[in-house]
Amino acid sequence: MEKKSQNRREKKSHLKELLLQGNEAVVEGALQAGCRFFAGYPITPATEISEILSIKLPQVGGTFIQMEDEIASLGAVIGASLAGVKSMTATSGPGFSLMQENLGFALIAEVPCVIVNVMRGGPSTGLPTFPSQSDVMQARWGTHGDHPAIVLSASTVRECYDMTIRSFNFSEKFRTPVVLLIDEVVAHMREKMVLSDGEEAEIFNRVKPTVPPEWYIPYEENPSGVPAMANFGEGYRYHVTGLTHDVRGFPTSRPDEIGPFIARLHRKISQHFSEIQMAEFFQTEDAEITIVAYGCVARSAKRAMIEAREKGIKVGLLKLVTLWPFARSAVEKVLQSSKILIVPEMNMGQISREVKRVNRGAAKVFALNKVDGTIITPKEILNRITEVS
Amino acid sequence: MAEVTKLIHKYLRHDKKFPHVWCPGCGIGIMLGALIRAIDRIGFGKDEVVLVSGIGCSGRLPVYVDFNTLHTTHGRALTFATGVKLAKPSLKVIVIMGDGDAVAIGGNHFIHTARRNIDITSIILNNSIYGMTGGQYSPTTPYGMKSSTTVYSNIEQDFKISELAITAGAVFVGRGTVYQARLLDSLIEKAILKPGFSVVEVIAHCHTQYGKQNRLGTAVEMMEWQRDHAITVEKAATMKPEELQDRIVIGVLVDKELPVYQDEYEKIRERAKGAATN
Numbered sequence: 001m002e003k004k005s006q007n008r009r010e011k012k013s014h015l016k017e018l019l020l021q022g023n024e025a026v027v028e029g030a031l032q033a034g035c036r037f038f039a040g041y042p043i044t045p046a047t048e049i050s051e052i053l054s055i056k057l058p059q060v061g062g063t064f065i066q067m068e069d070e071i072a073s074l075g076a077v078i079g080a081s082l083a084g085v086k087s088m089t090a091t092s093g094p095g096f097s098l099m100q101e102n103l104g105f106a107l108i109a110e111v112p113c114v115i116v117n118v119m120r121g122g123p124s125t126g127l128p129t130f131p132s133q134s135d136v137m138q139a140r141w142g143t144h145g146d147h148p149a150i151v152l153s154a155s156t157v158r159e160c161y162d163m164t165i166r167s168f169n170f171s172e173k174f175r176t177p178v179v180l181l182i183d184e185v186v187a188h189m190r191e192k193m194v195l196s197d198g199e200e201a202e203i204f205n206r207v208k209p210t211v212p213p214e215w216y217i218p219y220e221e222n223p224s225g226v227p228a229m230a231n232f233g234e235g236y237r238y239h240v241t242g243l244t245h246d247v248r249g250f251p252t253s254r255p256d257e258i259g260p261f262i263a264r265l266h267r268k269i270s271q272h273f274s275e276i277q278m279a280e281f282f283q284t285e286d287a288e289i290t291i292v293a294y295g296c297v298a299r300s301a302k303r304a305m306i307e308a309r310e311k312g313i314k315v316g317l318l319k320l321v322t323l324w325p326f327a328r329s330a331v332e333k334v335l336q337s338s339k340i341l342i343v344p345e346m347n348m349g350q351i352s353r354e355v356k357r358v359n360r361g362a363a364k365v366f367a368l369n370k371v372d373g374t375i376i377t378p379k380e381i382l383n384r385i386t387e388v389s
Numbered sequence: 390m391a392e393v394t395k396l397i398h399k400y401l402r403h404d405k406k407f408p409h410v411w412c413p414g415c416g417i418g419i420m421l422g423a424l425i426r427a428i429d430r431i432g433f434g435k436d437e438v439v440l441v442s443g444i445g446c447s448g449r450l451p452v453y454v455d456f457n458t459l460h461t462t463h464g465r466a467l468t469f470a471t472g473v474k475l476a477k478p479s480l481k482v483i484v485i486m487g488d489g490d491a492v493a494i495g496g497n498h499f500i501h502t503a504r505r506n507i508d509i510t511s512i513i514l515n516n517s518i519y520g521m522t523g524g525q526y527s528p529t530t531p532y533g534m535k536s537s538t539t540v541y542s543n544i545e546q547d548f549k550i551s552e553l554a555i556t557a558g559a560v561f562v563g564r565g566t567v568y569q570a571r572l573l574d575s576l577i578e579k580a581i582l583k584p585g586f587s588v589v590e591v592i593a594h595c596h597t598q599y600g601k602q603n604r605l606g607t608a609v610e611m612m613e614w615q616r617d618h619a620i621t622v623e624k625a626a627t628m629k630p631e632e633l634q635d636r637i638v639i640g641v642l643v644d645k646e647l648p649v650y651q652d653e654y655e656k657i658r659e660r661a662k663g664a665a666t667n
């Protein structure tokens with residue numbers, strides 16, 4: 001039986017027309033989602049998120065702390081979440097690399113938290129203030145060991161707001177860290193964002209145990225795959241560890257306990273694919289060519305699609321919002337009409353590999369890769385369309 | 390059953406699979422006993438206490454006791470503890486670390502948590518070796534000693550954990566040995582009661598690794614060495630530096646007042662709310 005959720009709808013009573021940067025929209029989304037703890041380390045191009053939260057969190061009774069590095073930042077975020085407070089951090093490539101260690105901890109101990117990575121070009125210090133999409137694979141496979149991952153993206157300022165809320169909701173609902181990947185263009189671009197009057201944001205809070213403490217089994221199997229989570233200090237004393245553990249949370253090396261545990265970690269995500277995998281389709285019904293894009297590149301792709309249609313080429317756009325788990329069914333859907341797929345991205349082909357994997361030879365898949373720190377323009381995508389059509 | 394054993398049992402997790410992971414003769418159990426006695430004397434409820442640890446032999450300590458327990462990544466215990474404490478200041482946060490945990494991989498977190506003066510108590514078991522992984526040298530292995538990665542000789546100088554804590558700004562620093570268990574009880578009690586960042590360095594023996602590789606004898610012999618080399622802070626004050634070579638100065642090394650982080654942050658919240666309404 002599904003545990004009763006503490007799902008609730010919250011009223012936003014004020015109409016707002018805001019001119020915001022993506023990073024500012026992340027802050028607004030986080031506060032709306034109920035984030036009350038932020039720990040971070042200064043890094044371009046994510047710094048605005050820290051700066052604004054250092055002002056706004058104490059105003060609402062929350063906590064901001066600047067840690068000594070990104071390892072410590074995510075450690076503090078996990079600690080705060082275990083104490084019952086929705087928590088996040090924000091970083092860029094080098095910091096995201098440092099966070100991989102504790103990201104794995106949050107995965108195995110099933111601690112909800114949100115990590116915003118405003119991507120820069122790499123490797124290493126790389127291209128601090130230039131856009132890139134080169135952390136897609138790191139977000140999926142960066143921490144060691146076999147694990148699931150929820151990774152979202154955003155291509156508009158409004159989406160930065162919405163997807164930050166969604167990141168918190170997914171993290172709370174599935175008891176897992178969620179990574180929001182945005183790029184420097186979306187993070188620093190100012191754009192009008194309208195929050196209409198009475199608009200409601202659906203906020204999900206972690207499901208707490210309803211049984212008395214002596215009956216509580218912290219990592220118990222259930223149909224959803226997500227165990228109820230007790231916060232520290234609320235009477236349910238239990239053990240949290242980064243070791244593989246049994247249903248009571250105690251370390252185990254028994255194969256009959258490890259196998260089901262790791263399987264459940266994967267199952268709690270895989271059996272909710274349809275809810276987690278978000279994608280948008282633009283004129284794909286009759287499209288002979290479909291562009292598969294995400295982040296700031298999806299904006300260029302949309303423009304290219306419109307211009308191609310003006311030239312009489314039937315082009316559609318599949319915009320990926322969820323990057324991981326990869327939206328296989330969305331790609332399969334566009335493969336029904338399109339015999340050509342173009343995957344423009346600001347890396348050497350991280351999502352195009354996935355598209356090719358799903359495609360299995362059904363259509364021709366063309367990558368369009370750019371890693372020089374400049375965005376992929378509509379013209380470049382349009383040129384690619386005319387080349388291959 | 391002796392009274393002292395009954396008390397320990399009151400705090401053990403009876404649904405946890407025993408035996409524990411530690412070698413017979415290890416000092417960690419003595420440290421755990423001292424911690425339990427201190428918490429019992431102070432009178433904290435089990436729900437109020439969060440026991441956080443890192444990785445290694447000492448990292449396994451929290452799993453056996455019936456508090457909110459958090460076994461984190463190697464060296465990062467203080468960062469998790471920082472999040473717990475700031476998110477819910479009513480919780481009493483106690484961190485258990487080993488020497489490798491606290492001053493090698495976690496050295497940066499250690500000095501910065503001390504500097505911030507967050508109300509956390511750190512208890513550091515210093516046995517001068519990485520025991521669990523098979524006896525490699527740690528930052529507190531003395532010069533000239535052997536380990537499985539310094540089979541010829543250790544050519545590095547060792548960290549003095551308490552002195553490092555003092556320099557980094559800890560408001561309470563005490564050092565004891567597992568031989569002097571009663572002193573350990575009182576040091577841990579004082580450290581927990583002290584508002585701000587407090588440190589208790591516990592000098593312990595690892596006869597299984599360090600002792601064996603350096604031919605220092607059994608657990609009992611290594612504890613006798615602690616007895617013979619420990620000297621109180623009061624007595625040490627009357628001695629010359631050269632006389633203090635090879636001595637372990639035990640007792641309260643620092644007890645001072647500095648603003649505590651959570652109290653200061655509460656003031657920040659008030660200022661921020663004022664700024665928001667103006």
